[in-house]
Amino acid sequence: MVELSLRCGSNSYFWKLAACFVVYVLFGTVVFSAIELPWEIKMREELEAVKSRFLRGHGCLVEVELDAFLRAVLDASDYSVFALRNASDDQNWDLPSSLFFVSTVLTTTGYGHSVPFTNGGKAFCMLYSVLGIPITLLLLTSLVQRLMFYVHWAPITYIHTRWGLSLPLVARIHALVIGSIVVSCFFLIPAVAIMTMEKDWDYLQSVYFCFISFSTIGLGNYVLGKNSRHPNLQHLYKVSIACYMVIGLVGLLIVLQTFYELQELQYFIKRVMGHPDKEGYLYLTEQEVAITAPELVAEGSLEIDEKGAGNPKEASPGAAAKVSPER
Amino acid sequence: MHHHGGHMHPPPTQAITEAVKHGVNPIGNDLNSSLSNWDFSSSFFFAATVVSTIGYGNISPTTAGGQVFCVFYALFGIPLHVIILGRVGKNLSSHSEKVRECLSKKGMKEKRVKLLTFLFFLVIGAIIFLALPPLVLCIFEDWSYGEGVYYAFITLSTIGFGDYVVGVNPHRKYQQFYRSLVAIWILFGMAWLALLFNLLTNFMEDTEKKIAQIKNKKKVAKENMNFRYDANATSSSENVSMLSDSETNVRKGAQKPFEQEESSQVESKIIASDHDQKETKPEPKSLNAKITDQETR
Numbered sequence: 062m063v064e065l066s067l068r069c070g071s072n073s074y075f076w077k078l079a080a081c082f083v084v085y086v087l088f089g090t091v092v093f094s095a096i097e098l099p100w101e102i103k104m105r106e107e108l109e110a111v112k113s114r115f116l117r118g119h120g121c122l123v124e125v126e127l128d129a130f131l132r133a134v135l136d137a138s139d140y141s142v143f144a145l146r147n148a149s150d151d152q153n154w155d156l157p158s159s160l161f162f163v164s165t166v167l168t169t170t171g172y173g174h175s176v177p178f179t180n181g182g183k184a185f186c187m188l189y190s191v192l193g194i195p196i197t198l199l200l201l202t203s204l205v206q207r208l209m210f211y212v213h214w215a216p217i218t219y220i221h222t223r224w225g226l227s228l229p230l231v232a233r234i235h236a237l238v239i240g241s242i243v244v245s246c247f248f249l250i251p252a253v254a255i256m257t258m259e260k261d262w263d264y265l266q267s268v269y270f271c272f273i274s275f276s277t278i279g280l281g282n283y284v285l286g287k288n289s290r291h292p293n294l295q296h297l298y299k300v301s302i303a304c305y306m307v308i309g310l311v312g313l314l315i316v317l318q319t320f321y322e323l324q325e326l327q328y329f330i331k332r333v334m335g336h337p338d339k340e341g342y343l344y345l346t347e348q349e350v351a352i353t354a355p356e357l358v359a360e361g362s363l364e365i366d367e368k369g370a371g372n373p374k375e376a377s378p379g380a381a382a383k384v385s386p387e388r
Numbered sequence: 389m390h391h392h393g394g395h396m397h398p399p400p401t402q403a404i405t406e407a408v409k410h411g412v413n414p415i416g417n418d419l420n421s422s423l424s425n426w427d428f429s430s431s432f433f434f435a436a437t438v439v440s441t442i443g444y445g446n447i448s449p450t451t452a453g454g455q456v457f458c459v460f461y462a463l464f465g466i467p468l469h470v471i472i473l474g475r476v477g478k479n480l481s482s483h484s485e486k487v488r489e490c491l492s493k494k495g496m497k498e499k500r501v502k503l504l505t506f507l508f509f510l511v512i513g514a515i516i517f518l519a520l521p522p523l524v525l526c527i528f529e530d531w532s533y534g535e536g537v538y539y540a541f542i543t544l545s546t547i548g549f550g551d552y553v554v555g556v557n558p559h560r561k562y563q564q565f566y567r568s569l570v571a572i573w574i575l576f577g578m579a580w581l582a583l584l585f586n587l588l589t590n591f592m593e594d595t596e597k598k599i600a601q602i603k604n605k606k607k608v609a610k611e612n613m614n615f616r617y618d619a620n621a622t623s624s625s626e627n628v629s630m631l632s633d634s635e636t637n638v639r640k641g642a643q644k645p646f647e648q649e650e651s652s653q654v655e656s657k658i659i660a661s662d663h664d665q666k667e668t669k670p671e672p673k674s675l676n677a678k679i680t681d682q683e684t685r
Contacts, residue, residue, distance in 0.1 A: 089435035171547035281445030
């Protein structure tokens with residue numbers, strides 16, 4: 062009876078959340094359109110003006126011929142082969158660039174700045190990712206779990222036992238500290254370095270690039286290494302960028318996992334996911350509670366929640382591992 | 389790239405390259421086509437690709453305001469999307485119970501049943517989401533079947549290169565429902581991936597539990613042997629600690645019983661929270677207690 066009402070409650074909660082999600086997407090639609098559409102219209106007009114001026118200034122050229130030329134140039138530039146005289150002539154598929162490409166595929170970022178052109182390349186890309194992406198995901202999650210022990214549990218329990226602060230408070234402070242360390246180490250500080258290495262990027266664009274890369278969205282309108290100030294360091298630059306992407310992703314996952322385990326978020330997520338199913342998870346929780354409850358209650362780290370069952374906070378990483386911040 | 393509104397006559401090639409980078413195609417009447425990049429349906433498509441982290445990149449915000457908004461939008465949208473997908477995967481996985489029951493009635497072991505369920509959904513989903521939709525895409529787009537499959541794969545894995553994108557070819561007339569159909573396909577495809585991920589983690593958790601159980605049994609057996617032949621309790625605790633792998637270093641620390649009674653309990657809580665050792669928790673606790681008793685005697 063209790064479980065039935067819980068399930069109904071969590072179902073309606075889920076549909077509310079789904080409705081919020083749809084509203085959120087629509088909200089983004091409207092705002093993006095409002096911001097970008099005026100500029101797009103203006104750009105179209107400018108381009109039209111440039112083109113007609115060019116055609117007028119070169120009377121022998123017919124528009125059809127110009128279009129054919131433009132099409133050839135644009136098709137090549139789709140694969141990052143540029144026709145401009147002063148375009149950098151570093152290759153897209155030499156070894157360091159290929160390493161960079163592989164790192165964008167395995168992290169599913171996928172900038173699109175260089176894409177396989179041949180059919181063989183495309184087929185290999187698919188097979189490679191079918192194996193590579195799950196392996197990468199598993200590796201990243203297990204790495205994050207191990208690091209979480211040193212970065213999350215050990216400091217928190219140390220501070221909790223030595224200084225006697227309550228666990229929720231320590232957890233919150235710790236989350237903030239970790240969050241700000243990672244944000245500054247992987248976003249704000251590297252953005253400065255990136256800004257100096259790339260030609261026309263300012264600080265905001267560098268931070269934007271870092272965010273778009275680490276969230277694995279990977280739009281691709283900004284890509285490192287296209288226009289750098291020090292062309293002789295290209296190879297080293299590309300290899301180090303590939304490493305930076307992966308390490309930064311690990312750092313971001315640690316931050317996400319830390320926030321995920323905050324009590325407030327746990328409560329919210331439990332409401333969405335529904336009460337843990339009886340078969341595996343809750344039974345073990347009760348078993349753990351039966352063993353550790355007496356000492357933990359004395360220690361003050363066990364919270365008795367409203368259902369009257371002991372609810373040790375640290376039992377939650379089981380769910381965290383299942384719904385780890387992977388897509 | 390700095391887009392200044394009012395600068396004079398840029399060199400033509402540069403203007404064209406910049407325009408193309410921002411999705412404005414200079415060829416022929418595409419320039420004046422009604423296919424805008426930022427009308428409602430295109431913006432909707434863009435918002436969806438941001439939130440699902442596919443991120444094609446054929447269109448991207450060019451203004452500073454758009455980029456800042458994009459960052460904050462993704463910051464909240466991506467976790468929201470992940471949470472919803474997690475719940476959907478869980479729901480679907482509970483529906484896959486029927487398949488599991490059907491298989492286990494044939495008297496197979498549970499682990500094999502889980503593996504077969506996973507493979508079943510993998511194959512069925514691959515056919516529905518990766519093999520069939522490209523047939524439809526071939527009709528609407530100017531692609532071959534192979535290119536359609538490539539596009540489907542790159543999209544559903546959320547890599548999203550952007551070399552192939554639906555609905556952006558200015559030479560073709562698209563039906564109104566076409567893009568919505570593609571969006572629905574992407575949605576269901578991601579739900580299928582969430583289901584697969586859920587099934588896979590279930591399967592792997594069982595494997596890990598079994599491995600942990602086997603390790604623990606070995607340990608207890610060796611422990612019993614040592615207690616029988618060894619009068620010295622401390623050396624047996626050393627043997628036990630040598631058997632632990634790196635993940636149970638905490639347990640080694642917890643076997644120094646004199647001062648840290650409290651911290652050993654905290655550390656055993658940590659062991660409990662390590663998710664592949666949940667079931668083995670009772671045993672290390674009794675092990676600690678046993679060694680504690682013997683050493684303080």
